[in-house]
Amino acid sequence: NLYSLGQAQIKTGNFRGAEDQFSKIERVAHNAVNGPYGMGLSYSAQGRYEEAVAKFQEAIGIDDEFYDAYLEMGYAYADMGEMDEAQEVFELLEDPSPELADLLSRHMYKVDKPKFSFARAEGAFPYLRPAKTQVSSFDNYLQTANASKNFKMVFQFDKEMDRESVEKLYNWDISRSTASGPGEFYNFGNPLPETEIKLKSTPEYVYYDDKQLTATVYFKITQNATADGTLDPSHIVFKFSGEDKYGLKMDPEADEFSGFSRVG
Secondary structure: OHHHHHHHHHHOOOHHHHHHHHHHHHHHOOOOOHHHHHHHHHHHHOOOHHHHHHHHHHHHHHOOOOHHHHHHHHHHHHHOOOHHHHHHHHHHHHOOOHHHHHHHHHHHHHHOOOOEEEEEEEOOOOOOOOOOEEHHHOOHHHHOOOOEEEEEEEEEEOOOEOHHHHHOHHHEEEEEOOOOOOOOOHHHHOOOOOOEOOOOOOOOEEEEEOOOOEEEEEEEEEOOOOOOOEEOHHHEEEEEOOEEOOOOEOOOOOOEEEOOOEEO
């Protein structure tokens, strides 16, 4: 039949041929869901998600219990990053079709870009302290000129990550904040004192806990030659540019952390 022909052509990448078949259904059977539904499938396969959503909505308008159309609409919303809309579809499916709701939930998890949920210091690094903080106050060992001490921050991800990507040192960047929001610039934009030290841009090592979905980042602070080094801990930015287990890059809205701005 026309619908089966259209589906077969989607699988071979012949989207124009598929849409010809679904258009025929729309012309000859105005109340058949397969026409707009098939057209939506073709649009989704091409990444034309907004057009796909419109067609799935059209199919639902013909039969509001055609739950496959809800599922595919949820997929389309998730694929274009509209997670709130996808969540609404999930909630609509939960009672009448829990199996389809579960499929949508799994897809949403897979295609949602990974994010930092929060971060914390493990140990003595005072990431909330202000500018001109004496690094010697972090640990007694740093009261000695040129002494070095490792500190660690723990970052919580919101989904499963790729271990190799998380533990690759050059996927992390430790820097002074250059953000332009109120109070966000390192040292509040004031000239740096001669005592200011600079951290190495990459960690010493990183450990990924795949049970807790956390990365523990170990980084080094080195005292200056006169043992009076200063730092602006709250404006040190930790940024991760790696991938989750599905190969998705971090969400740019939640891929870095500082004590001042938190996750952003």
